[in-house]
Amino acid sequence: MASKEQKAQFDVKTQLENVTEQFKTLQVLNEEGEVVNEAAMPDLTDEQLQELMRRMVYTRILDQRSISLNRQGRLGFYAPTAGQEASQLASQFALEKEDFILPGYRDVPQIIWHGLPLHQAFLFSRGHFQGNQIPEGVNVISPQIIIGAQYIQAAGVALGMKKNGKKTVAITYTGDGGASQGDFYEGINFAGAFKAPAIFIVQNNRFAISTPVEKQSAAKTIAQKAVAAGIPGIQVDGMDPLAVYKAVKDARERAVNGEGPTLIETLTYRYGPHTMAGDDPTRYRTSELDNEWEQKDPLVRFRKFLEKKGIWNEEMETGVIEQAKEDIKEAIKKADETPKQKVTDLMDIMFEDMPNYLKEQYEIYREKESK
Numbered sequence: 518m519a520s521k522e523q524k525a526q527f528d529v530k531t532q533l534e535n536v537t538e539q540f541k542t543l544q545v546l547n548e549e550g551e552v553v554n555e556a557a558m559p560d561l562t563d564e565q566l567q568e569l570m571r572r573m574v575y576t577r578i579l580d581q582r583s584i585s586l587n588r589q590g591r592l593g594f595y596a597p598t599a600g601q602e603a604s605q606l607a608s609q610f611a612l613e614k615e616d617f618i619l620p621g622y623r624d625v626p627q628i629i630w631h632g633l634p635l636h637q638a639f640l641f642s643r644g645h646f647q648g649n650q651i652p653e654g655v656n657v658i659s660p661q662i663i664i665g666a667q668y669i670q671a672a673g674v675a676l677g678m679k680k681n682g683k684k685t686v687a688i689t690y691t692g693d694g695g696a697s698q699g700d701f702y703e704g705i706n707f708a709g710a711f712k713a714p715a716i717f718i719v720q721n722n723r724f725a726i727s728t729p730v731e732k733q734s735a736a737k738t739i740a741q742k743a744v745a746a747g748i749p750g751i752q753v754d755g756m757d758p759l760a761v762y763k764a765v766k767d768a769r770e771r772a773v774n775g776e777g778p779t780l781i782e783t784l785t786y787r788y789g790p791h792t793m794a795g796d797d798p799t800r801y802r803t804s805e806l807d808n809e810w811e812q813k814d815p816l817v818r819f820r821k822f823l824e825k826k827g828i829w830n831e832e833m834e835t836g837v838i839e840q841a842k843e844d845i846k847e848a849i850k851k852a853d854e855t856p857k858q859k860v861t862d863l864m865d866i867m868f869e870d871m872p873n874y875l876k877e878q879y880e881i882y883r884e885k886e887s888k
Contacts, residue, residue: 550821597789603815668704694725714772755783
């Protein structure tokens with residue numbers, strides 16, 4: 518007869534429960550802005566805490582204005598970011614300038630704070646080629662539209678860093694829907710096999726457009742998917758900027774020390790629609806769920822924490838809001854003044870040596886554009 522230990526070994530239910538037990542949510546601040554995990558408190562100065570809050574407030578205003586600009590027809594594709602500021606900005610805040618960001622289409626805020634000029638972010642939204650011409654020294658790529666494809670790219674960039682002996686990391690983002698893609702598994706597996714210095718973030722905002730996360734996978738957490746790739750997996754309260762910062766900072770340290778990649782699942786929520794292209798979240802989300810997550814608002818939580826420390830107030834926040842509005846006004850003006858792209862522009866930047874079969878078409882378009 519099989520021993521009790523042997524039976525337990527083949528008890529699938531026990532095995533699944535044991536895996537899930539390993540992935541408890543990392544949290545530093547609760548919803549009232551109180552420190553509940555002193556041991557995980559990151560080492561940030563008051564000035565750094567203020568700067569992180571400034572970026573979060575600024576980005577909330579940027580999101581509100583971008584939605585308005587989209588509705589006015591002055592922006593093209595736009596994926597709202599409100600609710601995900603802690604997940605997005607605290608993770609970027611934990612990076613160094615030399616690190617490389619490979620964003621998804623909702624991750625424009627991270628690349629703006631990593632150095633992409635705001636007017637170019639607006640041009641990207643409009644589909645203008647200049648929005649994809651990243652300035653020298655800004656280590657980002659254009660937001661990836663293909664779901665999950667950036668995970669494979671990040672594995673390759675990170676391996677290149679390792680081979681070049683650089684003490685830098687490649688960080689990439691996707692949503693919970695992206696974690697259901699084959700590229701997700703290929704990316705984390707490849708990076709794990711070669712101990713590439715990558716950080717893979719899944720921003721679990723609970724819905725892949727309209728599909729709830731519970732219908733995407735039988736796994737209780739996305740973080741536990743790291744086990745199959747042989748890499749660390751961490752689940753984080755994605756509405757808590759200090760917990761996100763701590764997780765990414767630690768992951769970065771492991772990566773540059775040669776310990777390989779980390780998968781981080783941030784539990785977060787997008788307050789708006791999936792994109793401004795006709796999505797109606799009221800068709801698949803309840804008001805009760807929206808209200809529940811509004812109580813976890815990352816800006817409210819962090820504001821309470823900073824106010825208790827005496828390093829943030831209404832006057833400071835108003836100043837950030839006014840600065841954001843002014844910057845956005847100037848950036849959209851600059852985007853408006855950018856010459857409209859032409860067909861020949863696209864053909865010029867597509868080819869170093871244009872194929873013969875396109876040269877005739879090129880001349881036709883150039884003649885039309887000159888009139």
